[in-house]
Amino acid sequence: MRFHLRRKGIFLALGLTLLALTVLSLGVLLLNYSSRDEESITILNTLDRMHELKSSIDRGFFKIFIAKSGIEVNISNQTIEFKENMPNANNGSLGNALASFENFIENNYPQASLDLSTIINEVPLIIMPYNVTYTHKSFGGKELQIEGKGISGYTISITIQENVTGCEIEDFDAGSTNLTINAYGTFDTSCTVSQQVDPSRDTEIEIDGISDENISVELNNYRMRIRAEGETKVSSVLKFNGTEPLHIEFPDSTLSISYPDFNVNMKTGVRVI
Numbered sequence: 579m580r581f582h583l584r585r586k587g588i589f590l591a592l593g594l595t596l597l598a599l600t601v602l603s604l605g606v607l608l609l610n611y612s613s614r615d616e617e618s619i620t621i622l623n624t625l626d627r628m629h630e631l632k633s634s635i636d637r638g639f640f641k642i643f644i645a646k647s648g649i650e651v652n653i654s655n656q657t658i659e660f661k662e663n664m665p666n667a668n669n670g671s672l673g674n675a676l677a678s679f680e681n682f683i684e685n686n687y688p689q690a691s692l693d694l695s696t697i698i699n700e701v702p703l704i705i706m707p708y709n710v711t712y713t714h715k716s717f718g719g720k721e722l723q724i725e726g727k728g729i730s731g732y733t734i735s736i737t738i739q740e741n742v743t744g745c746e747i748e749d750f751d752a753g754s755t756n757l758t759i760n761a762y763g764t765f766d767t768s769c770t771v772s773q774q775v776d777p778s779r780d781t782e783i784e785i786d787g788i789s790d791e792n793i794s795v796e797l798n799n800y801r802m803r804i805r806a807e808g809e810t811k812v813s814s815v816l817k818f819n820g821t822e823p824l825h826i827e828f829p830d831s832t833l834s835i836s837y838p839d840f841n842v843n844m845k846t847g848v849r850v851i
Contacts, residue, residue, distance in 0.1 A: 628844060643850050647666075649703075656817060663810070693832060693834075710726030710728060723803050725800060728818060729817065730819045732817075734783075734813070734815075738806075744785075745761055750782070753775050757775045763787070778799060778800055831847075
């Protein structure tokens with residue numbers, strides 16, 4: 579009888595010990611899960627703050643671009659139009675506004691830094707989702723460029739202070755991309771020409787009555803170059819064949835946001851329009 583009681587006591591002690599170990603293991607496991615949950619929540623909160631900061635910076639760039647760039651942008655479905663005067667007289671005011679904005683952001687948000695040197699010098703506008711760039715050799719200078727694949731049609735309209743006697747698209751290879759040139763001069767002179775071209779090959783545009791030194795338009799290797807020596811108004815209409823909505827960004831290297839305590843970092847472009 580005592581032997582049976584002793585065995586029962588031993589089994590009871592072992593059972594209680596195993597139960598205690600199980601409870602202890604569960605406690606440690608729950609503690610680890612709780613710690614991981616807290617870390618995950620902290621990271622999610624950090625990502626949320628990062629997103630809010632980027633959205634705020636995006637809105638700041640939008641306001642500055644609209645007010646100071648002198649570039650008009652119109653988007654309709656899969657068509658985008660840029661209008662500006664060449665040379666663009668807003669280079670100084672835009673550069674000053676961007677530099678002030680950079681100082682404000684970095685002084686008030688130490689986790690953020692901006693790299694605006696290329697933007698101030700060239701104002702490169704990235705058309706997304708096609709990664710086509712509308713940019714300037716030097717903002718306020720004599721040349722703008724449109725570079726990238728995916729464009730299904732170009733319509734370039736130029737208004738100049740000279741007589742226009744005709745337009746020609748010369749030395750081109752036939753392709754599936756529409757190229758239309760409109761030129762408007764003094765005394766109601768104008769011309770229009772259109773061809774289906776291969777944008778990867780050399781295409782030259784001649785506007786008769788105007789010296790090549792004053793106006794030149796070239797398309798080669800998916801790059802459109804428009805150079806104007808005198809006061810010129812330029813409208814560039816680009817068409818795409820996709821379905822995703824168009825928007826404009828500054829380059830990927832523009833904005834960096836870092837929270838080193840949580841090992842969370844982001845380097846990205848900013849949305850302009």
